[in-house]
Amino acid sequence: MGARGVVMPEGNIPNFSGGPDVGGIAAERLRSFVERIERLEEEKATLAADIREVYSESKGTGFDVKIIRIIIRLRKMDVSDRQEQEDMLDTYKRALGMT
Amino acid sequence: MGARGVVMPEGNIPNFSGGPDVGGIAAERLRSFVERIERLEEEKATLAADIREVYSESKGTGFDVKIIRIIIRLRKMDVSDRQEQEDMLDTYKRALGMT
Amino acid sequence: MGARGVVMPEGNIPNFSGGPDVGGIAAERLRSFVERIERLEEEKATLAADIREVYSESKGTGFDVKIIRIIIRLRKMDVSDRQEQEDMLDTYKRALGMT
Amino acid sequence: MGARGVVMPEGNIPNFSGGPDVGGIAAERLRSFVERIERLEEEKATLAADIREVYSESKGTGFDVKIIRIIIRLRKMDVSDRQEQEDMLDTYKRALGMT
DNA sequence: AGTCGATTTTTGGGAC
DNA sequence: GTCCCAAAAATCGACT
Numbered sequence: 001m002g003a004r005g006v007v008m009p010e011g012n013i014p015n016f017s018g019g020p021d022v023g024g025i026a027a028e029r030l031r032s033f034v035e036r037i038e039r040l041e042e043e044k045a046t047l048a049a050d051i052r053e054v055y056s057e058s059k060g061t062g063f064d065v066k067i068i069r070i071i072i073r074l075r076k077m078d079v080s081d082r083q084e085q086e087d088m089l090d091t092y093k094r095a096l097g098m099t
Numbered sequence: 100m101g102a103r104g105v106v107m108p109e110g111n112i113p114n115f116s117g118g119p120d121v122g123g124i125a126a127e128r129l130r131s132f133v134e135r136i137e138r139l140e141e142e143k144a145t146l147a148a149d150i151r152e153v154y155s156e157s158k159g160t161g162f163d164v165k166i167i168r169i170i171i172r173l174r175k176m177d178v179s180d181r182q183e184q185e186d187m188l189d190t191y192k193r194a195l196g197m198t
Numbered sequence: 199m200g201a202r203g204v205v206m207p208e209g210n211i212p213n214f215s216g217g218p219d220v221g222g223i224a225a226e227r228l229r230s231f232v233e234r235i236e237r238l239e240e241e242k243a244t245l246a247a248d249i250r251e252v253y254s255e256s257k258g259t260g261f262d263v264k265i266i267r268i269i270i271r272l273r274k275m276d277v278s279d280r281q282e283q284e285d286m287l288d289t290y291k292r293a294l295g296m297t
Numbered sequence: 298m299g300a301r302g303v304v305m306p307e308g309n310i311p312n313f314s315g316g317p318d319v320g321g322i323a324a325e326r327l328r329s330f331v332e333r334i335e336r337l338e339e340e341k342a343t344l345a346a347d348i349r350e351v352y353s354e355s356k357g358t359g360f361d362v363k364i365i366r367i368i369i370r371l372r373k374m375d376v377s378d379r380q381e382q383e384d385m386l387d388t389y390k391r392a393l394g395m396t
Numbered sequence: 397a398g399t400c401g402a403t404t405t406t407t408g409g410g411a412c
Numbered sequence: 413g414t415c416c417c418a419a420a421a422a423t424c425g426a427c428t
Contacts, residue, residue, distance in 0.1 A: 030157075030162060030392050034393065038175075040146050040153065051143070058128075063129060064292075070289065092265070173390075227360075228360060231354070232372070235348055235351050238348045242344040252333050266334070269331055366422090401425090402426090403423085407420075408418090408420090411414100
């Protein structure tokens, strides 16, 4: 896994100079990527908090959070599992030569 | 698969919080909670996809995704926690002769 | 709570002296734990390899690995999901006041 | 290996789901594979439990489980890979002024 | 403080 | 052989 002599060798930041600016344009790019990710993750964390909030609110209204979680899970499955279900059926069909 | 013993029709959860009529106002509230959560989770999934996208883009620019993930994790940590953890790790390392 | 013998301060290896031996009795304990874990993980990795081997062998005999994986998953669910299924049913029952 | 007459032709997967007579020898083979896998997975699960146990014990002795996990991970890594990764991380850190 | 569920990281398989 | 996707494992965090 070492340096591979490609244009952009893994393990190095391109155009990194080590000068007072600590890295050239590439370092700016890196910073940009990092900050974009951090921004998005922050939003994601906010949404996670919102979700927890709704659960909490529902609990305060007298509902059982555990039930709601199960419902959410079931409804999610009803969407994405349908695909998996069909894939599985297809697999079995092929396995049985029913093509 | 499917829940064999579950006889409850989807979206028709009765009022179990003490109200008199089954499938009444409480069920509407429940539906409201469920839909709010689903809405938020959908947004969260979108953000997760966006984040994956940024990682992918950074990879295409020549950066090492794994390292960026570590960077993100480190920056998320409280500074003093990070220091403490690194110190402790160092202590353990020395104890095991992993210098 | 009164004095409790030797309370281990968090973040430090107990009895760590910094002498030439790099850690005293506690370091030995640490090493012991680490090596036990490594030993177990090695065995676990061996088993994982064995499992892969069986899949590979079944493939060489003409079976479809994907199908077998599905079967394994289904049979596992038939065992562990029974509990979850019953829990879920119970939850729904309680939600409906059928207790 | 000896007898070759029973080798399954590729693309012709035996029927394993029908009645007792349907599928024949191939179904028995499939059952054998499945049971071998399940046996191995069970052992694997046991080892996983053992490992958790050791972590728990180390925790009870005053060690920090999280740090030990990191130690285990580091020791698993190839020495040069570890060095390379740490160097890269350091480069990125400097680029971002995380010194 | 232990259990359970959610999330993240790693790994294997497949395509080109 | 390299890259991408999906499945599995490890880790983390919440709730009881």
